Amino acid sequence: MTYRIEVDKEICISSGRCVAEYPERFRFDDEEVAEGVPGAPALPDDAALRLARACPSSALLVFDADTGEEIDIFAS
Secondary structure, three states, rough: OOOOEEOOOOOOOOOOOHHOOOOOOEEEOOOOOOEOOOOOOOOOOHHHHHHHHHHOOOOOOEOOOOOEEEEOOOOO
C-alpha cells in the first residue's frame, strides 16, 4: 500500500516536527503553518505512519494513495 499525507492546517500547531524531519517534503507557509511541498517525493509507508503518529496535534492525515481512504494511524 502507498500512503499520501496531508496537513490539516486547521489543527496544525506549527511544532515543526515534520518540517525538521523531512524538509524536502514539508515546509511552513506564510502564516507559519506546515504544508506539503508540491511534487515532493513520497515517504516510505513506515516513515509516513511514524511521522503522523508523532505529530503533537495529530494534524498529519494519512490516506491510501490508491483508494483515497483515510488510514487510522493508530490501528495500522
